[in-house]
Amino acid sequence: MPVADLLPDALDALHATFGFTAFRGVQEHVVSRVLAGQSTLAVMPTGAGKSLTYQLPAVMLEGTCVVVSPLIALMHDQLRSATANGIRAATLTSADTDREVTIDRFREGELDLLYVAPERASQPHFRELLSKARVSLFAIDEAHCVSEWGHDFRPDYRLLRPLLDAFPQVPRLALTATADHHTRADILAQLGIADDGLIVAGFDRPNIRYAIRPRENAARQLKTLLEENPGPGIIYAPTRARVEQLAETLAATGRRVLPYHAGLSPEIRARNQAAFVASEDMVMVATVAFGMGIDKPDVRFVAHAGIPKSIEGYYQETGRAGRDGDPSVAVMFWGADDFARARIRLSEVEERRQQSERQRLDSLAGLVETAQCRRAVLLRHFGEDPAPTCGNCDNCLEPPGVADMTELARKLLSAVYRTGQSYGLGHLEKVLTGIADDRVLQRGHDQLSVFGIMTEDEKPLLKPLARALQARGSLIPTEHGGLALGGDAREILKGEASVPIVLPPKRERKRRGGASSRDTGANPVGNPLFEALRALRRDLAAEAGVPPYVIFHDSTLREMATVQPASLAAMGEIGGIGSRKLDAYGDAFLAVIRQF
Known part of the structure; x- marks a missing residue:
């Protein structure tokens, strides 16, 4: 039957199963291809209804749709939603006690959906099981995990190809919200999907308000954020210790706040996650171990208490806000030390991936340090051509000042070089401002040409400048907490590169709507x-x-x-x-x- 003839049936099934009268965005295009038996890679933003593109065909087609998903928590979350809509679904995981019942239901053709992890799907015994029933579709969720160039590579995803090839007549639908051009090409190749099967819906999440600010006092800044946003929220912290510390501090506000990280026992993690999923106002403080398994649509804010690993990671993590389409906020609080640690970690990455990882970090620094529209920078990173302003990020709502700090940067970098590239910003500031304390005198730094060359007007700009130079890699940390030249420092010193920086906002100035969803009328x-x-x-x-x-x-x-x-x-x-x-x-x- 031609695809056009199937669409009225698809619309009827859409309304009967999900209660919707029309498709959203590229859903119709993706569903049409699946119903026509065509393999597809769909890159759709979080909240665009990716799961519907395989759940609806699963209801309409004869046989079972096999869904490969990376986390048990994510499978169980989607299982609940599918079952609530009357879809016959089951999971086959190590956490399930009714595996034999599920296998019998599958063999008898009593399942529309069967969720499995890639570790199980790649095994020969699972392939043998599938040969004993009818499979209508393979859906590979979080498909960026198949690519070594993806930000969340999972080796077991690389082993799926033999399973897919064993059923050549079954179409493949790969789904992801986060894949740049390089990653998309790799996914198509690894899963055996033709180039003309690529559908990119765009990456914009217009309901999310982005804000990025220097971290001054993270606990105080996050308390303010909680006061402004009464709904459920996620706060990402870089370490387990920081998670525990922030959760304890923020719980003192009276809001229910729980921690989540890999150091907690599986029972505590499961209990805290279940409490968050069921809550209408709880806050979870977590490492990035938390999130991919969460399909909670009403998260009203996501905050980062430090920088994420990449723009891809930032996009995926902030994308957990507002999946229901209601107004939400994403706020990042960053410091120069975040980038310092990230650049140190680059040396630990295998050599063939160092350049791409460095480019990712530089892209993240560009997002953090930009005075332009945050959304435009984010979307351009994924190959889109957005409008220059969005009207729903901190820089659009309250355009920051920008100053050319090239001359001051040359003074600072020169001081770093002439003092031996081993001192921290505090000592460098004393040298530049002409403060001859014992340490400066003992090392003879009062005799340097850079001693006292910084003006009184320049002094308040030194810290934001140093932060910006560390973000872009022109200054790098030494083993003992000092600063050394890196990146394009020599070009700056020679006058071959300029250093524009975003001026920090005045503290007394109220950020109009910078990070609150309370006034959005959700x-x-x-x-x-x-x-x-x-x-x-x-x-x-x-x-x-x-x-x-x-x-x-x-x-x-x-x-x-x-x-x-x-x-x-x-x-x-x-x-x-x-x-x-x-x-x-x-x-x-x-x-x-x-x-x-």
């Missing part, structure tokens, strides 16, 4: 009907043992509160209410609406 706070619907949702979720968003998203409750349907038929027209959910919950929500 939810009609104070609307008694909306709050009553949320309370019912909480009760139903607790009774079913699922997170509240599995029942309905906030956007669905908002539409209920606005439309106030008087019948099940009218409620069925609201977005996000499929036939299964209408049968299960419709009467209960109608009863609450009638009270108002």
